[in-house]
Amino acid sequence: MKKRKYPELLAIKGKMREKKVTYRELARKIGMSTNTLNSRLNGYSVCDIEEVNDIAIELGIGPNEIVKYFFPSMLRNETNFRNDGEEATREAI
Numbered sequence: 001m002k003k004r005k006y007p008e009l010l011a012i013k014g015k016m017r018e019k020k021v022t023y024r025e026l027a028r029k030i031g032m033s034t035n036t037l038n039s040r041l042n043g044y045s046v047c048d049i050e051e052v053n054d055i056a057i058e059l060g061i062g063p064n065e066i067v068k069y070f071f072p073s074m075l076r077n078e079t080n081f082r083n084d085g086e087e088a089t090r091e092a093i
Contacts, residue, residue: 004043011069012041015059030054 016026027037030051039045047055052070055061061069 002044006043006046007073008043009041009070009072011072012055012059015061015069019059021059026055026058029058 016022023037023041024034027034030037031054032051036045040047040051047070052066056063056066056069067074
């Protein structure tokens with residue numbers, strides 16, 4: 001059995017359901033095999049920047065939403081610094 005190396009992209013799957021787009025349709029539109037897309041979205045392999053861009057365009061994901069959809073762990077673990085130099089951690093959105 002394959003082991004996941006990356007987080008499953010659940011928000012992308014939700015966006016696909018919202019847009020009524022199948023794995024097969026999306027894969028064809030971005031020039032990727034269905035198996036490769038499945039591997040990417042289920043966390044078995046990682047999308048490169050061009051694939052992220054192609055998927056975002058096809059699903060209508062704006063530039064400001066890419067982190068939310070493709071890098072959700074960055075939102076959960078994001079650390080910011082307040083104006084006074086003290087470290088503050090932002091909770092998951």
